[in-house]
Amino acid sequence: MESRELRYFVAVAEELHFGRAAERLGMAQPPLSRAVAQLERRLGTALLERSSRSVSLTDAGAVLLREGRTALDALEAAEHRTRRAAPADAPPGIALATKAGASDELLAKLLDAYAADPRAVPVDVVLCGPGQQGRLLRTGRVDVALLHPPIDDVEGLDVEELRTEGQVVLLPAGHPLSTRGELRLADVADLPGLPAPRWPSPDGAYADGPGPEVHDHAQLLQLVSLGRTSVVVPDVVRAQLRGGVVAVPVTDAPQVTTVIAWPPRSRSLDVARLVETALRL
Amino acid sequence: MESRELRYFVAVAEELHFGRAAERLGMAQPPLSRAVAQLERRLGTALLERSSRSVSLTDAGAVLLREGRTALDALEAAEHRTRRAAPADAPPGIALATKAGASDELLAKLLDAYAADPRAVPVDVVLCGPGQQGRLLRTGRVDVALLHPPIDDVEGLDVEELRTEGQVVLLPAGHPLSTRGELRLADVADLPGLPAPRWPSPDGAYADGPGPEVHDHAQLLQLVSLGRTSVVVPDVVRAQLRGGVVAVPVTDAPQVTTVIAWPPRSRSLDVARLVETALRL
DNA sequence: CACCGGCGATACCGCAGGGGTATGGGTCCC
């Protein structure tokens, strides 16, 4: 199977729409239809059910979507890791991904502690949007990442747990609920006038909905203080709060753990030392 | 990166010879040279050192060889697992790979115990040459395998240990050492007149050497009894011994474990039940 | 019920690029 065919199929399977998939791939729709049909012929299996109004996955198609994504990730990882091993790239030490604005003090402590190790190499910190760290890690663009399961998917990654904490809801100061000592998820779902914020999805698009579009923490805090939204976030962000925003613990929100993750079968001694340092914190 | 280019590079990196690699790929040498050069250009890195007499890997090339193999395996796995999910293929239950002739009684016990489970599905047993099980598993041709680390590589597989045992050396009856109660590796290395047997490598070729070529256990036992070779094997094969062959424990040979292995992130309930059954043995 | 709009498949064409053969140029060995 050729990676090109697989990329095409995955695009169609994700969009469930040949036209949009073709657009995403930067090509016209007919060759895409043909390529997918050819892949089905080669595999000897239908992957998609077409009904001139809609497209859906067959069982085999669902398998190929899942397996194909990991295969394409592996391909991309091979490419990026090779690039990073190239002598031209200044021998870069370690690249670490973390969600912008999250785990700030933990990260600072980690970097300080690691820098104290005489064998430490430079650490390139890559700040990325929420949920992007896993992808960066799986596709070889970084060597290690800080993730927050169960929010982030850690399937297929090697992981060590660093910290576990509860979650709080951020409310505008003066909101009726803001004086309560604790709340439950049901209390803070669909608060009138405070629709949930919308984050960009991996492709940069925003889902439809009433909530404001946000792309970083500062913006989020400002929108909360302006009374435009409220949101449930891990406990640590309390440290970054400013006036106008109140945090109330949400007792039944899932515990959020911070983990340090790296690709399975990593052979990098440097990564191993960084992880070791993190575990000693 | 295209999978075609990667396949070409891996072939060259494994052969360290453009001519042989081209032959293996069923193509002429010049387009292969070009394709690899183009890949290097695209990656912006030299992958191979060419010195008109020999080819060797750069550091980046070594990374790409390792990562590329797993990416190509993942691609192949996506293909095979999709095929096996196809409705056309008689809904196949589980495919299990094991080395022909090894773990016979363990396998029999496992299959019996599993068949007793009312939720059991058919198990297709794939007998393969030594060292092939891992490859079958990684490329999605089977769902589960019995392996023998450290002989077999289990990197990147999920594994449960089933049994650990010592190793014995097989000697022709009447050999001076055959009456000893135990031996050490140094005693049985390079025994005069008994060169180590040669197994086919994955591509079916045999390494050079003085020892006889073998491809299954029966043949091996016969060659030992004929006084042509001797070999260190796991303890269980004593159960299959016939006249003319004597087994003597080798006290300092590495312990061989039998493990049941499956691909990471397997979501098959059937495989999980089979593994569970195996652990209860 | 006829029309229209949306969507995937088919038909056909043009060309980029992958593969083949022939050959060059460097290196080691005798």
Add this chain to the structure above:
DNA sequence: GGGACCCATACCCCTGCGGTATCGCCGGTG
């Protein structure tokens, strides 16, 4: 120094990928 070996280059051909135009099907609509 001649020959064998091996990778790179030059050049050509043709496959096959992608583009445009169009068809066929279906569902919603006035």
